[in-house]
Amino acid sequence: xxxxxxxxxxxxxxxxxxxxxxxxxxxxxxxxxxxxxxxxxxxxxxxxxxxxxxxxxxxxxxxxxxxxxxxxxxxxxxxxxxxxxxxxxxxxxxxxxxxxxxxxxxxxxxxxxxxxxxxxxxxxxxxxxxxxxxxx
Amino acid sequence: xxxxxxxxxxxxxxxxxxxxxxxxxxxxxxxxxxxxxxxxxxxxxxxxxxxxxxxxxxxxxxxxxxxxxxxxxxxxxxxxxxxxxxxxxxxxxxxxxxxxxxxxxxxxxxxxxxxxxxxxxxxxxxxxxxxxxxxx
DNA sequence: TACAAGTTTGTAATAATTACATTATACTAT
DNA sequence: ATAGTATAATGTAATTATTACAAACTTGTA
Ligand SMILES: [Mn+2]
Ligand SMILES: [Mn+2]
Ligand SMILES: [Zn+2]
Ligand SMILES: [Zn+2]
Numbered sequence: 293x294x295x296x297x298x299x300x301x302x303x304x305x306x307x308x309x310x311x312x313x314x315x316x317x318x319x320x321x322x323x324x325x326x327x328x329x330x331x332x333x334x335x336x337x338x339x340x341x342x343x344x345x346x347x348x349x350x351x352x353x354x355x356x357x358x359x360x361x362x363x364x365x366x367x368x369x370x371x372x373x374x375x376x377x378x379x380x381x382x383x384x385x386x387x388x389x390x391x392x393x394x395x396x397x398x399x400x401x402x403x404x405x406x407x408x409x410x411x412x413x414x415x416x417x418x419x420x421x422x423x424x425x426x427x428x
Numbered sequence: 429x430x431x432x433x434x435x436x437x438x439x440x441x442x443x444x445x446x447x448x449x450x451x452x453x454x455x456x457x458x459x460x461x462x463x464x465x466x467x468x469x470x471x472x473x474x475x476x477x478x479x480x481x482x483x484x485x486x487x488x489x490x491x492x493x494x495x496x497x498x499x500x501x502x503x504x505x506x507x508x509x510x511x512x513x514x515x516x517x518x519x520x521x522x523x524x525x526x527x528x529x530x531x532x533x534x535x536x537x538x539x540x541x542x543x544x545x546x547x548x549x550x551x552x553x554x555x556x557x558x559x560x561x562x563x564x
Numbered sequence: 565t566a567c568a569a570g571t572t573t574g575t576a577a578t579a580a581t582t583a584c585a586t587t588a589t590a591c592t593a594t
Numbered sequence: 595a596t597a598g599t600a601t602a603a604t605g606t607a608a609t610t611a612t613t614a615c616a617a618a619c620t621t622g623t624a
Contacts, residue, residue, distance in 0.1 A: 308569095308570065308571075308620095308621085310570090310571060310572085310620090312571085312572075313571090329611080329612090330610090330611085342572090342573085343572095343573095344572070344573050344574070345611095346572080346573070346574075346612095346613090347571085347572055347573070349611095349612070349613080350571085350572080363504060365501040365502065365503065365504050366501065366551075367501065368499060368501050368507040368580090368581085369507075369580075369581065369582095369610080369611075370611095371504040371505075371611085371612095381539065383542060383545055383547070386548070392545075394539055394541035394542050395539075395540065395541045396537065396538070396539060396541075397538060400537075400538060401532065401536075401537055401552065402532070402533060402536060403517065403530055403531075403532060403554075404531065405530035405531045405532075406519060406530050406554070408559035408562070409519060409528075409554075409556055409557070409558055409559060409562075410556045410557045410562055411519070411554045411555070411556040412522070412554075412555050412556045412557075413554060413555035413556065414552075414553075414554050415502075415551075415552070415553050415554070415555075416537065416550075416551070416552050417550075417551050418539075418542070418545075418547045418548075418549060418550050418551070419547070419548050419549035419550075419551075420545055420546045420547040420548045420549065421545070421546045421548075422545055423544035423545060426544070426545075426546055444589090444590075444591095444601065444602070446589085446590090446601095446602065446603080448602085448603075449602090465580080465581090466579090466580085478603095478604085479603095479604095480603070480604050480605065481581095482581095482582090482603080482604070482605075482606095483602085483603055483604070485580095485581075485582085486602080486603075487602095487603095504611090504612090505579080505580075505611075505612065505613095506580095507580085507581095565624100566623100566624085567622105567623085567624080568621100568622090568623085568624100569620100569621085569622085569623105570619105570620080570621080570622100571618100571619075571620070571621095572617100572618085572619075572620095573616105573617085573618075573619090574615100574616095574617085574618100575614100575615090575616090575617105576613100576614085576615085576616105577612100577613080577614070577615095578611100578612080578613070578614090579610100579611080579612080579613095580609100580610080580611075580612095581608100581609080581610075581611095582607100582608080582609070582610095583606100583607085583608070583609090584605105584606090584607085584608095585604105585605095585606090585607105586603100586604080586605085586606105587602100587603080587604075587605100588601100588602075588603070588604090589600100589601080589602070589603090590599100590600085590601075590602090591598100591599085591600080591601095592597100592598085592599080592600100593596100593597090593598085593599100594595105594596085594597080594598100
């Protein structure tokens with residue numbers, strides 16, 4: 293989703309578009325590398341020195357609740373955030389640590405064992421080595 | 429993998445089967461509910477009061493390195509461990525919090541975007557509500 | 565203006581995880 | 595059996611992520 297759309301989306305839901313929220317949203321839109329709270333905080337703090345980490349936590353929590361941001365748990369001890377909430381899988385390169393997006397049709401996953409389950413949320417992630425790192 | 433098999437597997441790899449390691453392995457074998465470090469620690473401590481949490485961490489790290497145990501990151505802030513390293517997906521019920529295993533053929537997932545990637549590890553987890561909780 | 569709701573901050577409390585130094589144990593070679 | 599080496603286990607302290615909570619600030623509205 294594009295930034296402008298996101299803004300509208302927030303307004304539709306009566307979520308106050310405060311300066312800090314705007315900045316965090318803008319950051320997520322420009323940095324689609326699945327940043328951690330700490331990366332978000334450290335980077336934005338350069339522009340807004342008074343920003344508190346708690347505000348980043350609060351804002352992200354809000355955005356996740358509203359399904360405008362998605363949480364990614366690949367590694368223990370590092371929670372990442374993705375503004376791309378469209379259906380896609382993640383690939384983490386174990387060499388350069390980059391997290392790549394890839395297309396995946398999640399409904400196409402056969403899951404006979406879950407006939408009587410109500411599924412809200414599907415996550416897929418792979419680990420391995422990316423083409424760039426393989427080439428070396 | 430059954431307990432006896434696991435023991436042999438460790439011996440094959442020249443990994444010392446110390447008392448604590450045995451107990452942790454045994455626990456994982458009997459409690460296939462994807463326990464956290466804390467659950468493992470708290471439960472085994474009842475039998476072995478001198479057990480330290482660090483030992484649980486160390487042992488699990490070893491077992492994961494040897495691919496005898498698999499790490500599960502579904503929720504941020506709770507790392508879980510699974511002695512079942514065979515290919516399977518996880519379903520977490522958001523009501524009762526239980527993590528269910530389900531069969532899945534991971535190679536069957538179409539991933540055209542990853543042609544030049546070397547994939548080691550595939551994880552799939554869903555979230556939703558389990559049949560038991562739906563019935564209520 | 566005054567109230568209510570929503571924001572942001574800051575500090576402190578928890579909790580998970582790691583680092584590191586020390587002791588204990590097991591295994592080998594003499 | 596002894597000495598030497600590698601591995602294992604413990605405990606303490608340090609880091610780090612996350613949450614709780616109270617206080618100050620903003621904004622919109624009656
Ligand atoms: Mn993504
Ligand atoms: Mn499992
Ligand atoms: Zn790479
Ligand atoms: Zn349930």
